[in-house]
Structure formats: structure tokens, C-alpha cells
Amino acid sequence: MAALFALIVAVPAALVVVPLWSADDGLSEGSRAPRDLIARRDAQYESQVLTERARDEAAAEVAPVLYPVDPAARAEQKEALDAFLEEVSAVRGESGLSTQQRLQRLEPIAEGLQLTQAALTALASVSDEDFQALETTVRQSVETLMSQPIHEDGMIGRAIEQHLAALNPRPEDPQVETALRELLRNFVAVNTEINIERTEELRENARANVSPVISTWTAGQTIVSEGSIITESNVEALRETGVIDTALEPYDVAAGLLGALALGLLLGVYVYQFQPIPPPATRRLFLMAFAIVVTLVAVRFILPGLLPDADTRYIAFMVPVAAAAMVAASFADLQFGVVVAVGVGLFAAFIGATAPEIPGAGFASSLEALEVGAVFTAAGLAGASTVYRAERLSRYVLASIAVAAATALVLLIFWMLQNPQGHESLAWIGAAAAVNGVSASVITVGMFVVLAMVFGVTTRLQLMELAQSNSPLMQRLQDEAPGTYHHSMMVGALAERAAEQVGADALITRAGAYYHDIGKLVQPHFYIENIVDEHSPHDAMPPRESAKRIIEHVTNGMELARQHRLPGVVRDFIPQHHGTRLVTFFYRKAINSGETPNAADFAYAGPRPRTKEAAIVMLADSCEAVVRAGDDRGPEQINAVVDAIFAERLAEGQLDECDITMRELQAVAASFKATLRAVYHKRIEYPAPAADETEVTVGANPAPGA
Numbered sequence: 001m002a003a004l005f006a007l008i009v010a011v012p013a014a015l016v017v018v019p020l021w022s023a024d025d026g027l028s029e030g031s032r033a034p035r036d037l038i039a040r041r042d043a044q045y046e047s048q049v050l051t052e053r054a055r056d057e058a059a060a061e062v063a064p065v066l067y068p069v070d071p072a073a074r075a076e077q078k079e080a081l082d083a084f085l086e087e088v089s090a091v092r093g094e095s096g097l098s099t100q101q102r103l104q105r106l107e108p109i110a111e112g113l114q115l116t117q118a119a120l121t122a123l124a125s126v127s128d129e130d131f132q133a134l135e136t137t138v139r140q141s142v143e144t145l146m147s148q149p150i151h152e153d154g155m156i157g158r159a160i161e162q163h164l165a166a167l168n169p170r171p172e173d174p175q176v177e178t179a180l181r182e183l184l185r186n187f188v189a190v191n192t193e194i195n196i197e198r199t200e201e202l203r204e205n206a207r208a209n210v211s212p213v214i215s216t217w218t219a220g221q222t223i224v225s226e227g228s229i230i231t232e233s234n235v236e237a238l239r240e241t242g243v244i245d246t247a248l249e250p251y252d253v254a255a256g257l258l259g260a261l262a263l264g265l266l267l268g269v270y271v272y273q274f275q276p277i278p279p280p281a282t283r284r285l286f287l288m289a290f291a292i293v294v295t296l297v298a299v300r301f302i303l304p305g306l307l308p309d310a311d312t313r314y315i316a317f318m319v320p321v322a323a324a325a326m327v328a329a330s331f332a333d334l335q336f337g338v339v340v341a342v343g344v345g346l347f348a349a350f351i352g353a354t355a356p357e358i359p360g361a362g363f364a365s366s367l368e369a370l371e372v373g374a375v376f377t378a379a380g381l382a383g384a385s386t387v388y389r390a391e392r393l394s395r396y397v398l399a400s401i402a403v404a405a406a407t408a409l410v411l412l413i414f415w416m417l418q419n420p421q422g423h424e425s426l427a428w429i430g431a432a433a434a435v436n437g438v439s440a441s442v443i444t445v446g447m448f449v450v451l452a453m454v455f456g457v458t459t460r461l462q463l464m465e466l467a468q469s470n471s472p473l474m475q476r477l478q479d480e481a482p483g484t485y486h487h488s489m490m491v492g493a494l495a496e497r498a499a500e501q502v503g504a505d506a507l508i509t510r511a512g513a514y515y516h517d518i519g520k521l522v523q524p525h526f527y528i529e530n531i532v533d534e535h536s537p538h539d540a541m542p543p544r545e546s547a548k549r550i551i552e553h554v555t556n557g558m559e560l561a562r563q564h565r566l567p568g569v570v571r572d573f574i575p576q577h578h579g580t581r582l583v584t585f586f587y588r589k590a591i592n593s594g595e596t597p598n599a600a601d602f603a604y605a606g607p608r609p610r611t612k613e614a615a616i617v618m619l620a621d622s623c624e625a626v627v628r629a630g631d632d633r634g635p636e637q638i639n640a641v642v643d644a645i646f647a648e649r650l651a652e653g654q655l656d657e658c659d660i661t662m663r664e665l666q667a668v669a670a671s672f673k674a675t676l677r678a679v680y681h682k683r684i685e686y687p688a689p690a691a692d693e694t695e696v697t698v699g700a701n702p703a704p705g706a
Contacts, residue, residue, distance in 0.1 A: 001285055006268025008289040010260045013347065016300035017354050018256035027244055029232050033224040034305075037234075039217045039241035049233040050213040058210050059203040065195040066149045073191040074146035081142055081187040084109065085135050088123055092131065099125045119182040122175035134176050138183045141167070145184065149192045160184045217241050252354065259350050266343045267292075276336040278505075278611075280568060283455045284331045291327040291447055292344060299348045307352050309368070312425045314432035317375050317411060320440035321348050322403050325380030326387045327447050331457060334388040341380025349373035371414040375407055382406035383440055391464045391507055396441045404437030458567035460507060466570060467492075467511040473518055473564055483529030484520045487624060488513060490679070494620040498671040499613060502664040509613040512573030515566060516617055519557025519574065523549065528629075543590035547583040547602045554578065554604060576614040577621050579654040580606040608657045615658045616668055619649060623672050633680040635673075642672050 027037070091097070091105045102124035110120060126134070145159055164170070164181065171177045215237060217223065223237050224230055230238075238244045271277065277284045299319060306316035324344045329337025349372040383406075386399035411429045452459045465471065469478070469489070477485040492513035499509040524530040526537055526549045538546040557574040580603055587602040609615040622645045627638055646669050649655055655665075 001282055002268045002272035005271055005285045005289055006264035008286070009267055009292055010264025012293040013263050013296055014257055014260035016296055017259055017351055018253050027230060027235065027238060029230055029235055031230050033226055033228050033230055036222050036226050037224040037238060037243055039219050039221045039223055039237075039243065041219050041242045042217065043237075043240040043242075044214060044216045045240050046212045047215040047233060047236060049236045050215065051210070053233075054213055055207040055210045058206040062199070062203045062206050064151070065198040065202065066151055066192050067195055069147060069149050069191050073189060074143075077146055077187050077189055078139070078142055081139065081183070084113075084187075085138070089131075089135075092124070092128070113186045115182050115186065116178075118175070119179045122173075122179040126173065126176055126179075130171075130173060130176055134171070134180060137167070137171070138180055138187075141180070141184055142187050145188045146191055150188070150190050151192050151194050153190060156185065156188050156190075160188060215240075256354060259347065259354075263343050263347050267339065270336065270339050274335065276333040278332070278508075278569070280457065283457050287451050287455045287457055288328050288331055288340075290451065292324045292340065295321055295324040295344060296347065296351070299351050303348065303352045303372075307368070307372075312428065314411060314425070314428045316352075316372065317407060317432040318435040318439070319348075319376075320436055320443050321345060321376040322379035322383040322436070322440040323443040323447070326383040326399065326440060326444040327451075329384035329388040330390065330444065330448050330459075331452075334385060337384030337388060338381060341384050342377055345375075345377030345380050346373045348376045367414070367417065371410070374414075375410045378406040378410045379403045379436060379440065383444070387444065389460060389505070389507070391460050393445070393461070396445050399444070400437040400441035402437070403440050404433040407436045408433035458569050462567060463507050463511050463570070466566070467507060467514060473521075473560070473566075474514060476521055477518060481520050481524035481527070481530050483531075484517050484524065484527060487529050487628070488515075488517055490624050490628075491516070491617065491620045494624055494672055494675050495613075495616045497675055498616050498620065498668040501667045501671045502612070502616075502660075504612045504616060508569055509616055511570050512577075512613060513617045513620065515557075515561070515570055516573045516577040516621065517553065517557065518560050519553035519555065521560065522553070522556040526550065527553070538586075543586040543593065543595070544597065544601055546589075547586040550583050550586070551604055572610070573614055573617055575605065576607060576609045576611075577618045578604040578606075579608040579618060579652075580604055581652065581654060608654050610657050612658055612660045612664070615655050615660045618654065619646060619668060620672065622649070623676065627676050627680065633676075634682075635677050638676045638680065639673050642669050642676070 027033070087109045088106060091102055091109070094105075097105070099121075103120060106120050106124055123131070141163060145163055148159060150156060150159060160181065163184075164177075171180060215233075217237060217240070219241075223241065223243065224234050235244070271285070275281075277288075299321060302319050303316055306319075309316055321344060322341070325337050325341035328340040349369055352372055353369055382402040383399050386402040387395055390396060390399070408429055411433065412426075415425060415429065448459060449461075451457070452462075468474070474485070477488065492510045495513045496506045496510040498504075499506040520527050520530070526546075528536070538549075541549075554575050558571065561571040561574060582599060582602045583604075587597060587599065590597040590602070609618050623642050626641050626645060627633060630637065630641065646665060650665075660668075
């Protein structure tokens, strides 16, 4: 998993620093120049863009070559026009028809033609003289227009308008002109085609006759002014003059690959050597890899465009690179958060130096490169150390202040080193630090909550909610099994304090202690702490059956934990707090009654404690129960009980599968002894009340109205 984690980090890291694509993303055609773009070297070259544009213009000036006009098309349109006009004349020749009646007779004749009502009305209502003139004019116009080459529909309208403009005499009556225009539009049609082969030949000749366009630029000459739209020819000029350099340098590729490999190895080897990830480790590793990769990608697309910081606005330092280390510290340990802070902080500076988005971007000096690496690393260290084991959102507010303070401090140091001339930069430093701190904390909280849900990882905020006495299961335990509830609270207090002494996770320990016995909710009356009278149900049961009922609180607890969706880190305490121990009371009872019991029938299924926290809860559970059950709770007896239980668990091998050391066990034992002595300290014996004590008390507090 450590190797896979290193690979998941290294591959995207390589992609963001190895120049496998053009670095001109910010200077593409159609974008605005972010600054004056000035030629970096002299250049004289044949402009492919301008030459191609000139050739296209020359080709466009060549008119299309047409085939001769088709006589059949002309005859066909004239014949159709004559037929239509004859039918219109026949209607007009009928005597006694009103204009409206003529109109009704003409509508079927005009079916299929695109004639407006105005045109039809003109045909029906104009005088015979005007109609005859219209007939003559439209026949002549169709003859004239159809004799001209028309090779596409788009030409018809233009040809008609040009013809009408030159027509002499032109109809004086607007109705007649309307009818004329619409008749022409219906009876003038395409009558030829373009000779494509000949046209293309002429256009290619025109293109070939255009000489190449030579562009000349001098170093220092402005190619594109700030804010201007970049054209295709501008992009060509920027490339030719060295402003945009898209050449793939083998050494740059090698440097990027080695840098990404170094980052992946740093994190992967640390994970493998020190195993800082608590369970579920796989999901946590993927979650942290996701956070690191997202941070690096964000740096790749944001940072290069903000450097160099010639105006000392410090906007580049608003990028919340510290979020990666803060997420790592939230889901792993502080040491891993520190490693991520250093690795990601330095790699962010490497990105800024190797992947400029805009020509001229990058670091103005080696001091600026050091400044970027130092700021991002310091911010990550401050954030990680503040959010580690955060149990309340207020810690993230404190983390934003810590990140802002670290950012401002480092920026202030470098500001002093660069011979400052004005103090307005201090305001920009403060703004950059504040934005960095707030955004890093907000992003960390967002990732902390959202990614934890996506990857199924329990957060400390969830643990904090579970470790409250008013949680649903704890309320049930208090109501239905009060003895078990108070025992769990006491075990939680013992275990939490001991965990703090040895550097274990006190919050996980407390939550595990609270829920380790929730299985007793199923049959609370079978457990001694919940029996309120002297009669126990075990009195009438054989030892083997009693042991079975006692052991069932583990399986019942696991089922309740699943029903209530307790996180795995808490659920693990339920089977591990007894390990593979025997239910010794009933096992010994069976032996004393003359039976030859099978030890497996009296043993818990386990597993044994696998974490330091689970081991502490196992020991606290036994110590609290034995001390509570004993009659002698003096300091010496408490010390003896604790020592005996620790020795017994070691002898049984119950602690063999966890990483707790003998020195830590001694510290845990000392903590248990101190806590138990404080709980069961000797009480003073009050003397019997004096004879007048009640009278004095009542006199000091007279009844109302007295």
C-alpha cells in the first residue's frame, strides 16, 4: 500500500511538472494579452498564417466559371408564366364579376405559387390597360433574366432587384410593381451550374501567384499590447521570436520525472517505515493521496500565472498549499503531516520554477524561489501542528490564524532581505497571509468532512459526538443497564487518562471504552452490575450456559454497533476488550463443581487487542471491575490488584498483537492506580448529629410566612 500510495502521488506530480504539452496555454488565439508581449530575439520568417491569408483572399477574388445558360430551363419558365397569365386573363375576361369574386377565382389558380394577398388583389383589381402592361413587362423581364446565368437561389433576388432598378418605364402603381416583383420571384429560376473544375483551377493559379509574406521583428519590439486580443499571426510571431517556447527539452523532462519520483519516494518510504496511518489505513491513504494530488494540480494551474511578483502584490502566496499537510495531519499523525508539509511545499516551488504558464513568468531570482518554498512549507507546518487531533471546529479557526501568522512571518523576513523601499507591501503581505490561512482551513474542513464521507473514514468530530453521554446508545445504556453505563463511564475515565500518559489517542480510547459493553443492552439482567437484588439468574443455570450468556454480550454488541452504524475504529473495541480470555468465574465454578469443562466453551472468540488503545481499554475494564467488586479498596490493595491484572494479561499473551511497550504499560498501570485511589479514597466518618442541630438548622431557615 505504501508503494501504491507513492505511485498515486508521483504520477500526477510528474504530469504537472514534466513539459509534455505546450506552455502557451495562456497565449492562445482569441485570448487577451496579460501584459505587453515583447520579442525576445530578432526574427525574419515566412509567415505561414499571413501567406495563407493572402492566398485565400486572391482565390476568393476569382469569380466562379459557369456553364452556358440552359435554354430548356428558360423555355420551361416562360411556358409556365404564359399558362398562368392566360388563366388570370380568362378570369378577368368574365363579365359581371366583382373584385372579390375575381380574387376567389384566382386563389386556386395561384395555388403552388408564393404570391401574397396584395399581389393577387392587384391582379384582380387593376385596370385592363395596367394588366396588359404588366403582362408585357413580366414576359420581357422573365426572358431577360432567364437569359442571364443564375447558378444559385441566392442570386435570384439580387438579379430581380437589379433588373427592376434599371427597368424603364417602371410601373407607377405600387400594386402593379408588387405583383411584378412577386411574379418574377416565382418564375425566375436557376438556369446554369458552376464549372467547379475550371473554377478551382483558376483559383489555384491565383493562389500560386501570391508571393510568400515575410514578417520581420526586432528584439524588444512589442508584438501584442497588454489587453489586446491575440490573433493567429500574433501566436506565430510569439513563437518565432522566442516568447513562446514549445520545444521539449530532455533535461527538463528528466528533472521533472526525478522531482516527482523524489516526492513519491519521500512519502511512500515514510509510510512504509513508520506506518503512521491508523485503520482503515487503505482508505486514509487514498484520501490523503487525493488531497495531495488536488493541491499539486491547483498549484500547477494557479501559481505560474502569478509569478514573478514584480509588483510585490504577494497574490501567489494566497494559494492554500498548506491544506495538503493539514489534511494529512487530520487523518494520520503529526509527523506525517510535517513530512507532507515539507514535501508539498518544496514541490510547489519546483512547479513554479519549471512550469510557467505565461512567457516571462517564473522566478525573478533564486531568492524568490526560496521564498515560495519557505512560505508554503512554514504554512503547512503551522497548519498541521494546529489541526492534529482537532476535536472541535474551533481548532480550525485557530489553524487559520496559525497558517496566516506563519505566512506573514516568512514573507516579512524576505521583504526585509529585499531592501524594501515602501511600506505599502506590508498591507499586501497581511492580505495574502489572511487569505491563505482562511482558505487553507476552509478547504481542509471541506475535505475533512466530504472526503471522510466518500471514503468511509471516521473523523475526530464524529468520535467527539459519539463520546458524549447523551448519544442514543449511551442514553439507552443509562436507562436499561445503569450499572453497565456507570462501569463504562469509569472505564472511559481510567483509559482516557492513561492514553494521554503514553501518547495514545485519548479520544478513540474514550469512545471505545464507552461502547465496549453495549451488547449488555440485550440481556442486562445477566450481568452482575445490573442486578439490584441478591438473586442472580445464573444461580439456576449450569456454568457452561452462564458463560455462553456472558460471552454473547460481544456478539450482541457487534450487532448493535452495525445497526447503529458505529465506525469501525470504535466497533473494534467490542471483541478486543476481552481478547481470547476465558470467562474465568464460570470456568472455575465448573471445575469446582466436579466437571471437566472444555476451555473453548468458556473462551471469547477474540481477536486480542491490536492497538495500544484497545489494550488500555482491556486493562481498564478488568481493573475497574475487580477493584469495584472487592471489599478492600485501600491504596495497597488497589496497587496489588492492578499489578496482578497486568501480569496476568501479559502471561496470557493478550497483549502480544499490539504495539504497547513495557515502559508504556508501567505508565498505564501508574495512571490506573492514581485514578482508582482517587475514586476509592478513604471517607471521613461523620459523628452522630447533636440534639439541637435540627432546631438550629430550622431556625436559620424559617418557613415562608413565619
